[in-house]
Amino acid sequence: MRIDAHQHFWIFNSDRDSWITDDMAAIQRNFLPTDLAPSLKENGVDGVIAVQASQSIEETKFLADLSTMYAMVKGVVGWVDLQAADIEQQLQHLSQHRVIKGFRHVIEGEDDPDFLMRPAFLRGIEALTKFHYTYDLLIRPRHYASTLSCVEQHPNQRFVLDHMAKPNIKTGEFTAWAAFMEKLSAFPNVYCKVSGLVTEANWNQWMLADFKPYIQHAIRCFGSKRLMFGTDWPVCLLAGSYADVMRVAADNITGFTAAERDAFWGGNAAEFYNL
Template sequence: MIIDAHQHFWRYNPVRDTWMDAPIRRDFLPDDLAPVLAANGMDGCVAVQADQSEEETQFLLDLADKYHFVKGVVGWVDLRADNLEERLQHFAQYPKLKGFRHIVQGEADDRFLLREDFCKGVSLLAKYNFTYDILVYPHQLPAVVEFVGMFPGQRFVVDHLAKPDFKKELSHEWAEHMRAIAHHRNVYCKLSGMVTEADWQHWKQEDFDPGIEVVLTAFGSSRVMFGSDWPVCLLAAEYAQVKGILESYIAGFSHSEVGMIMGGNARTFYKL
């Protein structure tokens, strides 16, 4: 089964969605994605939150209930809330809700992940078999190294390679931090979100090869997964182009390795 491990749906709201650039300032829903997945030979996807609200989580769950190809949902819940366990018990009734994400990249505190109240919340996720997606920028990676080491029983995945800047040579610090994170076997990494960290108009396949190499060498073929980041990717590339970047790199890999990267690992991690 070929799975897109990272994409989004939304009904565009100009007040809420100020981060969006012009090409994606519109609704993107399953009926928009379905023909794209079919054209690219995809069997399903994981829908990931874009807004930090429980309404967003329910919105995605309602879509997943209606569309079979939405195999799982990564939602949002306030991991710092006093009533978190009550909310986790509530969401545990939804089989397609696989985990949660917080938009840590938007937090001013580089060590936000290590806050006591946040860590207390994360410590409850494994009890309900929920995953956690780590969305950060490279300067936040030192905290990620500490964070993942605190929860050896929690399934984590780093989104978008932690967003290195593909417009220039990748930093040694980013690579070293990713290797340190990969040392923890409970952590996976999504090969996603690359084109929007490159030159949107003039990116080339070879721009991404060094980053893919670092991640695949560090995590191995059994702990990385393809994600399109559709529709955000449309700022810089069509879906087929995004998929082609990774497919070109792994063209010489074994059939088994390709199968894991393009779907098997997502199925294992998210229990699809």
């Protein structure tokens, strides 16, 4: 089974979705499962992990509700206030939705480089571990140090790094990112998504060769058992089609065995998210 481990649905709201700026006009509209279905069929993808795009409980329930109507939604990564005093009670309530597999906070939007190390946030991660939920890491370079510290303090929590930590492919930045990836991959409870890369390159002029050093480094660090494929649809549409994103990934796993390819395209996501 092929699983797209990272994509989004939304009913566009210009106030709530202010991160979708005017230079991203192509995605300033609604995106729902009926919009995605043709691309899944054309590319042989069987299901998706729907990941939160706005930070509210309503967003989490919206994605969970979609799963009751569309079989393509195999799992949900929602949002919950991990710093809330009643986080355990909230997770207990949300556990009635079995499709919710984990949670994410948009750390990349936090100016505080140590946001992940706030005591209240750390207690939230501990609650996720208690309830057997995963956590998606969405970060920027200023969060490298706190990410490593957070992961080190939670050896029993399942983490996955979104978008390979968003390396700046457009400018060719590599050294600091590569060192971080080596350090993070040393923790066996951390997986990595090969996703969201076309929008880190030049949207209009990227080539397959632009991604190779980054993806190959991720493969060296995490190996074939801890990497999973994701498109970041519909955000990826700013720089390429669904098929383009699959082509970027496929170009880098030609040396994988058949079993390793199956794991990359879906098996690792199914294991990580307990589908």
